[in-house]
Amino acid sequence: MKRKFGRTATRRLQVESLEHRRLLAVAAFETELYSDNGGVPGQLLADNTVVAGETFFLRVTAEEFDPFLYGLRTASLDIDWDAALLDVVEADWDLDSVITADLPLFHSGTLDNAAGRIDELSGTAMLSGGAGRSIGNMHSETFAMIRMQAGDEPGTASIALSKSETKTITVPSMILQDEQLRFEAATVTIVAASPPAVSEVIPPVDSPAAPPLTDSAELSAPADIVEVVEPPEVPVISEPDPEPLPPSPVVSEPEPMEDAPVTLDFDANQDGVFDFADFGLLNIQVVTAQQGPVEPVEPLAAESAELSPVDTAGELIEEMPAAESTDEYRHVCIAVRPGDVVAAETWVDALAQAWLADAEARRHRRGIL
Structure with a gap:
């Protein structure tokens, strides 16, 4: 161009x-x-x-x-x-x-x-x-x-x-x-800075607003005085007093008797006698005319049958009178003075020895030994 x-x-x-x-x-x-x-x-x-x-x-x-x-x-x-x-x-x-x-x-x-x-x-x-x-x-x-x-x-x-x-x-x-x-x-x-939060005060619902005061209006009572309504009296029904109970008779406790005999309930067969029969009829021997005389027993049995009273604390053991012998039975009984521990232990030892002697004698009679 x-x-x-x-x-x-x-x-x-x-x-x-x-x-x-x-x-x-x-x-x-x-x-x-x-x-x-x-x-x-x-x-x-x-x-x-x-x-x-x-x-x-x-x-x-x-x-x-x-x-x-x-x-x-x-x-x-x-x-x-x-x-x-x-x-x-x-x-x-x-x-x-x-x-x-x-x-x-x-x-x-x-x-x-x-x-x-x-x-x-x-x-x-x-x-x-x-x-x-x-x-x-x-x-x-x-x-x-x-x-x-x-x-x-x-x-x-x-x-x-x-x-x-x-x-x-x-x-x-x-x-x-x-x-x-x-x-x-x-x-x-x-x-701008936020103003501090102010909590809105809400008046109670039950309290009505007070009417405006005028020059001629007077308060019948101070505003801070609240009339107190007393609750109605409730009659109190009292229960009748219970009738007094008759006094119970005073029962005095019996005074303990001095040296009162204490009976130990060892009579197992309820025959009124405490003997070897109460331990399985160990000392009962049947004596009849057909069986003849009783066989002699070993010395241990004889010693146990001839036990004498042991006087360790002033007649600790007393020999009770033997029951009457019959043609069928013969009883041997030894009793302990009540309330004496030493005597009771001695009596139990003697009873055990007699028991063993009686068992030994029965073995001889039956021809076991």
């Missing part, structure tokens, strides 16, 4: 995206808000909302994006805010605690709360001398942590970061120009 003589070529307008300009930045400084947990940073305030009159923390972060660099060894910036709504807590304003310990050298920063500004906030690390390290190498790191306080009135305040006269330097050493730095501005929303 041919152009006419004397006319210039037409220029076209090109639109450049801001994202492309952002990609040109080598380093960026951004802000975050954190709650105040007793003087130390608490939880992240994602919506940047704080309560009027309360304190919070402003975190300033630094990040370097160039893959051929290794972070920032010097960082510097200015901070501005709405002085009518926000303040820096001056009691906590200490550059050594505000700026990160990774940039320990050449701390600077001038606070002006009335103007709402911090000038030349900066810090440096010297890697060759082993003082600190670079920060923000391909990721965001803390550059400064500032404690601030919201005003008493709700509102919306802005916090803006900007370049300072001190330069920002990377590793390896390269001074970043203004177009290579990006600074963020944040908006802080201040809300």
